[in-house]
Amino acid sequence: MRVVITGATSMIGTALIEECVKREDEVLAVIRSSTKHMNRLSASPLVKVEYADLEELSSIIGDGKPYDVFYHLAWGSTLKDKRDNPVIQERNIKATLEAVNVAHQLGCKKFIGAGSQAECGYVETRIDENTECNPESAYGMSKLSAMMLSKRMCQQLGMIHIWGRIFSVYGIHDNVDTMINYAIKHFMNDENAEFSIATNIWNYLYESDAGTMFYLLGKKDVDSGVYNVASLDSRPLRAYVEEIAKLINTKGKPCFVSRQQGRLLNLNVDISKIVKAIDYVPTTDFETGIGHIVESRRKSGDYS
Numbered sequence: 001m002r003v004v005i006t007g008a009t010s011m012i013g014t015a016l017i018e019e020c021v022k023r024e025d026e027v028l029a030v031i032r033s034s035t036k037h038m039n040r041l042s043a044s045p046l047v048k049v050e051y052a053d054l055e056e057l058s059s060i061i062g063d064g065k066p067y068d069v070f071y072h073l074a075w076g077s078t079l080k081d082k083r084d085n086p087v088i089q090e091r092n093i094k095a096t097l098e099a100v101n102v103a104h105q106l107g108c109k110k111f112i113g114a115g116s117q118a119e120c121g122y123v124e125t126r127i128d129e130n131t132e133c134n135p136e137s138a139y140g141m142s143k144l145s146a147m148m149l150s151k152r153m154c155q156q157l158g159m160i161h162i163w164g165r166i167f168s169v170y171g172i173h174d175n176v177d178t179m180i181n182y183a184i185k186h187f188m189n190d191e192n193a194e195f196s197i198a199t200n201i202w203n204y205l206y207e208s209d210a211g212t213m214f215y216l217l218g219k220k221d222v223d224s225g226v227y228n229v230a231s232l233d234s235r236p237l238r239a240y241v242e243e244i245a246k247l248i249n250t251k252g253k254p255c256f257v258s259r260q261q262g263r264l265l266n267l268n269v270d271i272s273k274i275v276k277a278i279d280y281v282p283t284t285d286f287e288t289g290i291g292h293i294v295e296s297r298r299k300s301g302d303y304s
Helices: 011-022 054-059 086-105 138-157 179-188 207-219 237-248 272-278 286-300
Strands: 002-006 026-031 047-051 069-072 110-116 160-166 193-195 201-203 225-229 234-236 254-256
Touching: 002 011, 002 086, 011 026, 011 047, 011 207, 054 086, 069 086, 069 207, 086 110, 086 138, 110 138, 110 207, 138 160, 160 207, 179 193, 179 237, 179 286, 193 237, 201 237, 207 225, 207 272, 225 272, 234 237, 237 254, 237 286
Parallel strands: 002 026, 002 069, 026 047, 069 110, 110 160, 160 225, 193 254
Antiparallel strands: 201 234
16 A cells, blocks of 8 residues: 555654554655654655645655555644634645645545544534534634535545544653643652543543554545544543553642533544444553553653
8 A cells, every 4th residue: 555644743643654664555754844753754665755834735746656545634733822713724624625636636546634523512422423513613613624625525536535533642742731741740750730620531542543543544445434533441531640640650649620610521432433444443551551651751751
């Protein structure tokens, strides 16, 4: 299989490339010129690199031979101060449609986009692919719009359209400001850590499992559609925090507020559709995943 991957040095992009290399598939990694994560990229001769920012995807040329699958994982302006800016997020929709166009030009028969739980909005019931989406942020609205418009474009171009709706992925290459990294940092330093009431249901998927699931969506004969990318483990967020503290054996304590402030996002996810489609169940449990992160932090000394 020959694949193109935008967002190639992201957490999931890195895991996806590792899976491709392990299975001896060729990769065209599309990377922003300003990336700070080139060190994450595999040195395998199977991986070729092209530089293109989101606004420059039309410049991708490949090696002259047709590719099979186009993975569009790149998405700009994901930080909190820009996630609800409609003007900024709208640029990502244009980039997604340009990615579809480039995929078609490169000979790809399948386009795979990276969606988000933000498309769903606040849902009190178990979430499957048929759950009605009511996004409340510009980020979620743009993800949903990108899904719908890229689907229509793929239909017009005769391409299979897959939308991997990501819920909450964690791992060694995660952003530093996540709840998990906040907890690990404080607990490794034997410090107390403060959290919300944390009674909402959450779901964490380890990065390598996310990479494998996206890989198999490309490799397998999968029908067009939305597929939830998550784990089988949905439980109260508080339980995850308490497990991190226990695994690190910290002298610090998790401190939870006593009252709920605003609505709580719930990620009680049904992944039966993707499990059936790709014949794969995530293999890394939360204890093992946190162990990998802690080991990495201790080796690098990066827990201050």
